[in-house]
Amino acid sequence: MRFDSLLDSVGHTPLVGLPRLSPSPDVRLWAKLEDRNPTGSVKDRAALAMVLDAERNEILTPGATLLEPTSGNTGISLAMVAKQRGYQLVCVMPENTSVERAQLLAIWGAKIIYSPAAGGSNEAVRVAKGLAAENPDWVMLYQYGNPANALAHYENTGPELLADLPSITHFVAGLGTTGTLMGVGRFFRDNKPDVSIVAAEPRYGELVYGLRNLDEGFIPELYDESLLTTRFSVGPRDAVRRTRELLELEGIFAGVSTGAILHAALGIAAKAVAAKESADIAFIVCDGGWKYLSTGVYEGSLDEAEDALEGQLWA
Amino acid sequence: MSIEVRIPTILRPYTSGEKLVTAQGITLAEVINDLEINYPGIGERLLDENGLRRFINIYVNDEDVRFLDGLQSVIGENDSITILPAVAGG
Structure with missing residues (x-):
């Protein structure tokens, strides 16, 4: 496959079958390898789409500074795109994220401003909105509310899935900005409405939910509940267990959020088997495991891995 | 029949700091x-x-x-309930 530039190569990721994790020949699991994107995560799609959209709308002018609240992957993707397109990037990232994320952001030339661990990404969003008000010339693309984020998945991820797996019955992805699920969900609603859209939401340690009051809760502006069939909350123990099974049985070295998604996908698969229905369940491999090696989740017992993730933003 | 309910930090002032409490009910509304x-x-x-x-x-x-089924969801004997505030991911 040949592309004019690295940015042109974003997307077009492989969809691979999982013969050992699939419960039967009639109920099959398929992994969409988004770690094959240029910076190694699904977020390259949204980052590129948001920058191109802002250029088209003349919100971004040459040499501009971008600002983004991110737990890591979107920041890394934006840093790569910004470097190619001639922008500066300031990321607001919670301090309870893996060291590799900060290293990668620095490699691509982004500046990091840390937000407090307590409150997780909520705090990063709050700090970023404050910085945006103080620096009116900075451009915050704002992944949680930018329609170009979901549109990237409506225009690319969804059609890629349908072309590779016309018999698809379920799509499972992580719920963060909600961009992947909203875009792919809307694509299937318009093109194959019987496909179930399943969200797997990471359930973090208590520190992350440390709001001062309930009015500080946060729901991404992109979120449209009507596009989802169901939504599961997956804790770190199940996420790590499934991440290890994916590696052990299918040879796929993925990050921990993918384990949470696989856990939900296997739950759907078990229900299909029990109901004697056939199913083709596609799910997103968000990123590879490289950025999480320092957390220790690939070593030792499940208890140790669970302890290592306590208080961390692992997805 | 008693059902385990996990209480988030922000609501523990109501449960004397308990993070896991039990409650009764056939539906979520009753719980x-x-x-x-x-x-x-x-x-x-x-x-x-x-x-x-x-x-x-x-x-x-x-x-x-x-x-x-929202508040009318039926809760079984061995079910567990988790309450969490909505926070940002991503």
Whole structure:
């Protein structure tokens, strides 16, 4: 496959079958390898789409500074795109994220401003909105509310899935900005409405939910509940267990959020088997495991891995 | 029949700091009523006139009740309920 530039190569990721994790020949699991994107995560799609959209709308002018609240992957993707397109990037990232994320952001030339661990990404969003008000010339693309984020998945991820797996019955992805699920969900609603859209939401340690009051809760502006069939909350123990099974049985070295998604996908698969229905369940491999090696989740017992993730933003 | 309910940090002032409490009920609405009897004040932090509050998520066996039958979701004997505030991911 040949592309004019690295940015042109974003997307077009492989969809691979999982013969050992699939419960039967009639109920099959398929992994969409988004770690094959240029910076190694699904977020390259949204980052590129948001920058191109802002250029088209003349919100971004040459040499501009971008600002983004991110737990890591979107920041890394934006840093790569910004470097190619001639922008500066300031990321607001919670301090309870893996060291590799900060290293990668620095490699691509982004500046990091840390937000407090307590409150997780909520705090990063709050700090970023404050910085945006103080620096009116900075451009915050704002992944949680930018329609170009979901549109990237409506225009690319969804059609890629349908072309590779016309018999698809379920799509499972992580719920963060909600961009992947909203875009792919809307694509299937318009093109194959019987496909179930399943969200797997990471359930973090208590520190992350440390709001001062309930009015500080946060729901991404992109979120449209009507596009989802169901939504599961997956804790770190199940996420790590499934991440290890994916590696052990299918040879796929993925990050921990993918384990949470696989856990939900296997739950759907078990229900299909029990109901004697056939199913083709596609799910997103968000990123590879490289950025999480320092957390220790690939070593030792499940208890140790669970302890290592306590208080961390692992997805 | 008693059902385990996980209480988030922000609501523990109502449960004397307990993170895991038990409650009775056949539906989620009944369980919340029972919580209110034992932990007065918690009910109105979970519900408003429209039902479940916007920034409150409740899961039965890890599945979001908004995609089950909401407050009318039937709770079985071995089910567990988790209450969490809605926070940003990504």
